[in-house]
Amino acid sequence: MTVKKITNNKLLKKIGLFLAILGPGIITGSVDNDAGGITTYSVAGAMYGYNLIWTLIPSFLVLLVVQEMNARMGIVTGKGLATLIRENAGVKITFFIFLGLLLADIGNTTTEFAGVAGSLEVFGVSKYISVPLVGFIVWVLVVKGTYTVAERIFLIFSVSLLTYVVSALLGHPHWAEIGHSIVMPQVKADGSTIAMVLGLVGTTIAPWMQFYMQSSVIEKKLKISQYNYVMVDIIIGCIGTVIVAFFIMVACASTLHENHIVINEAKDAALALKPLAGAFASQLFAFGLFIASIFSATILPLATAFYVCEAFGFDAGISKKWGEAQEFYTLYTAIIIISVGIILLPNAPLIGISIWSQVINAILLPVVLICMILLVNNKKIMGRYVNKPIINLIGWATVAILIGLSLMLLVSSFIVK
């Protein structure tokens, strides 16, 4: 009797321990499928059908490797990525990285609010009502310090991203064809395809997420003895990200691509699904988009303000009052106001903004990755927890491929002109 009780307790303890650690990877994974991500996956599905689904496999691998490095760095050093870059690379490099991140993130936040506007328009709400209202709610959530509660609620809601599975199934995809195109993808190496692939990788492994991931690991005060639990958390998060991405692409490919419908925004995808897969599929798609957008619209400006302040030595954190962390709150408020303002402009160049923020993301990603790989291999910082060769191989290969693709894109855009 007693023996059984003890084993029960041990199991419960293990589950409890896991639940306590759970979070960084899964939250990062769900923030990953933000409005920008959903847009990119939808457009890729609509334009290329099943042909670009294979990119999710290398993306998954790289995402896993990158997040593992972040978690390990966070656990071993107890310092954020912004701090580590500042302390080891000096002010100049830090400044240029964070200038780029700030610009890209303002663009990304704008995309999130575009997602909010688009998804609610599907339900007939005007963007002039929805966007200022959501912007205000998001701002209050953080400034009034109820953010942690909000984060939990969003996390539960992010399960609704699985609605994309339903949306995809309602479109009756051709599984054999999907399998075939994953095993033997047919891709032309022209400019727009390269841009699309870069966009897919850039949105799945957005640079700001690395900072976010590492900070949340530190926030949890995780220990190296809990590394295995952390890995489970990361793997679940990455699988979740890729599954959702997969079904969005399938949903758009099996309906829009087959009917040759061209879309530019995630909202278009939701609207276009209606006659092809039914009103329910369309509304599900819009609902998923709404949740993803509002989740990321909360986290993204917050994370951006936080790591900029962290790098430059200003007080930051939602536990501080306005007067104690003025720079932090000013920056946070400014990002939201700018993003909301851009969306509210009549004829705002939304597609341009979303493309440009992804281009900056794609340029920044190798820079951030190079910094990370150098830091994580530094024995002074990481001690015996430096990278294993295989991780370095994947990391450097990713950097090389990303730079290569960016250069190819650059060259091909010159040739076309």
Next chain:
Amino acid sequence: MTSLTTFYLSRLLGCNIFDIRENILGRIHDVYIRMHTSSDDYQSGNPQVIGFAIHVNGKNKDAMLDNLQIVKFGIHYKVQCQSMTLVSHNMFSDAVLLKESILDQQIVDLNGRKLVRVNDIRMVTIAAGTFVVAVDVGTEGLLRRLGVSRFFKRILQPFGGNIPSKFILWDDVETIDPDTFNIQLSQTRSKLNTIHPSDLADIIEDMSKNYQTPIFSSLDEEHAADVLEELRVKEQVHIIESLPLGKAADVLEKMPANEAADLMDHLEEDKTEQLLLEMEPEASEEVRDLLEYPDGTIGSLMTSEILTFMAEQTVSDVIDQIRTEKPEMESLYSLFVVDEKNTLKGIITMRDLLIADLQAPLERVMNTNLNCVNDYDRLDAISGIVSKYNLLAVPVINEHDELEGMVVIDDLFDELLGKRRTS
């Protein structure tokens, strides 16, 4: 051409060093300082520059530079020295590298009582040598490092604007990087001991976790116990778990038993057991008793550090005993009169004690209108009593009516604010 007596570290780093004949001797990579000079001259509290890490022909070398000068030609600077002597690295084994260990790192601003990041370092050259004077933590320092501070100043000048600059004197900062800290500590007591425990707890909470324990261990034991009490549960657990067992037990002994018990509630069971065994029997017994109470009961919040007296004792006896024992402030919120069976007979406040005749026996001074709570009562029971009767402390009795301890308003306040339980 003028030679600068004060300059910034950023002016030196990455610069070529010229000798008098304009030959390039190498490039300055970092600066070695000795934390405290033993001589009693003018700058004795400030670290002195004792050498340089330089790049010569692509190799890293350590060197001493004679008569270092920074010379200004118009808007350009040049680093000159009389001669350079390459030395072995052992020369600088007890030295600290300025760029590696202090520039861009976080340090404690003792006056502002918070962590700040070092943007630049202000130095001075006098006859006795070159010294660190202050750290620059302002925006101007950041812009200077980016090489655009002059540019911004020129733009802002016509508008009467200025770039905010902020310096902190070396005396008013403390490094937190464990390696640097240890070198400094071998020579002097940590300056952090001068900071109020609550402020220091906030600072430690803001540090990355690898710094927390070394900084904490450097504190005097009494101070450490006060700081530990003020920390969030997350940091308390982290520090106690990473301190050596003996040291952790020593600190816990110095804490009020109820706080120690609260903390141990959050540790793993075998860790708690080890700590209790390591602690002085008297202290651990008290904690053990308190640990028995489940969360949310009055016992879990109660302190057993109370002063009890007999009814026949006089006011002057009480005052004498307080003077010899020097108890903490909290223990004086309320004094208790008990009989041989430890049953509560009366309560005496500080006011009663101060206005009473010194020779009066306590039974004439004490208040017999008793508002007690039971140790296994729920916590909600207590706040009503505190506010209704304006009490600083409420006595706690067990089911045999014996006095177990008291709940003081400070702890109750923290509990109501949710400070200890959350995060």
